[in-house]
Amino acid sequence: MSLLGYVFMQRALIAGALIGATAGAIGVYVVLRGFSFIGAGIAHAAFGGVAIALLLGIDPLWGALAFPLVVAWGIAYTSRRAAIKEEVAVGILFAASMALGIFLLSFIPGYRADLFGYLFGNILAVSSRDLFTSFVLAGLVFTAMTVLYKEFLFVTFDPGMAEVSGLPVGVLQGVLLSLVALTVVLSLRVVGAVLVAALLVIPAATAYQVVRNFHHLLLFSALIGVAEVVGGLIISFYLDTPSGPTIVLLSASLFGLVMILRKRSA
Amino acid sequence: MRPVVELEDVWVELGGHTVLEAITMRVGEGEFVSVVGPNGAGKTTLLKVILGLVVPQRGEVRVFGRPPRDLGRDRARIGYVPQVEEVDLRFPLRVFDVVLMGRYGTLGLGRRPRGEDRRAALEALELVGIRDLAGKLIGELSGGQRQRAFVARALAAKPKLLLLDEPTTGVDPAASESFYELLRKIQETGVTVLMVTHDVGVVSRYVDKVACINRRLVVHGRPEEVVTSEALAEMYGCAALFFHHGRIPHMVVRPHADFRKEGT
Ligand SMILES: Nc1ncnc2c1ncn2[C@@H]1O[C@H](COP(=O)(O)OP(=O)(O)OP(=O)(O)O)[C@@H](O)[C@H]1O
């Protein structure tokens, strides 16, 4: 039977395309702002949130949503006020929520399967409800990115000047980080908490090498993201490997290939 | 003359130190004022007070007759060129895109730049003489060219008040002179210009007034008065001599005696 004959695979591929496009596009801001580490921090916070939700018996989605959003605004707030470098705060949070997640999950009988799925992604786990949620989250992220295109560009490129011209810089940065958080949540099922950050970084970094224009960068990064997630899912189906690592390995290979080709042509 | 910037008994404290002390000054509409003073005198802080980025502990600030934080849409009528631009030069943005950002403040939230905004950006590039560089990436410019791009960005919004913090740093002398000429022309269209500079001698030819700041406002007056006064010398904390060729004063700053001792 071909892979499209499986309903779970159809769902995974549609969700994967949404994830690839969203993470690819929002990842451009993550990469340009040097937020890669923050992306990872948010992903791990999401994992901690999932664990708490599972333990409390509520929908893991709410835990995965609430936790990272709190972290995102926390980061936006501290980075503007506190003397402490944001990397330090993220670094602490990063490890702590990961540890909390695994610690809590170990209290749940038969937790290992779930744990592995949330850490490394599980294409079987995409329910039709998840798919619906994916559409809503991706739609939200893309709408915000379209409406606030010029504001996000200004705030990312030159926050000082953006503030001078009267933009609410703190709020916009908080919204941008929230979109990163939503993208992480959206990707959690398919890619897993450990590797979500790679999805935010690699497509954008790959596109950055070949594009000279911000607008094209967004477009290319989204397209590369779709190709990598969908391609990775198909490979993981045939090789029967966890989807997250497969997608990330494919992405990293493409990044390396583009880098080598560019060096050659230069 | 209607005042555009008014400061009344402004005190600013930063990190436990008094940075500005009892500053009272007024800049009238259409005036071209240069702000001079030694490093750490509080010149940049003064501009930030006017922009509302630094809130004074005491005193009153009014820009276009209102406190800077309540300017609303009028904020877009202030053009600002900061002393150091902390932008990421690896950003894939063309010079034109960066200058176009100068228009963002005049557009509402969520609004896209239109034809007139593009035209204004191109005009601004033309004014500072780098229109031919519009298609280059911002990271591909030389330091002086980049400085001009940031000036163009400030001009793109067609501001009524222009605040410039050492805008000619890294710009070659010929280009600096033509830049001052340009500011003069802009001023003649009714724009108020406030420029921080260390280029005291040269700039005196172009400005209406010089404000000497060293935590306090030492003097604020016409260049002839200020430059010949003892105040400048006192302020820089070293002996300064001024030669006059017609209207053009040249300043020669002699180092402190102790400086010389260290040098030998
Ligand atoms: N954020 C801050 N926190 C504490 N002190 C500050 C801060 N910003 C400036 N200062 C201090 O305020 C004083 C005035 O600084 P300011 O930048 O206004 O000087 P300036 O006249 O622009 O000097 P320069 O010619 O070097 O640009 C300096 O002594 C500086 O150390």
Ligand SMILES: [Mg+2]
């Ligand atoms: Mg300064």
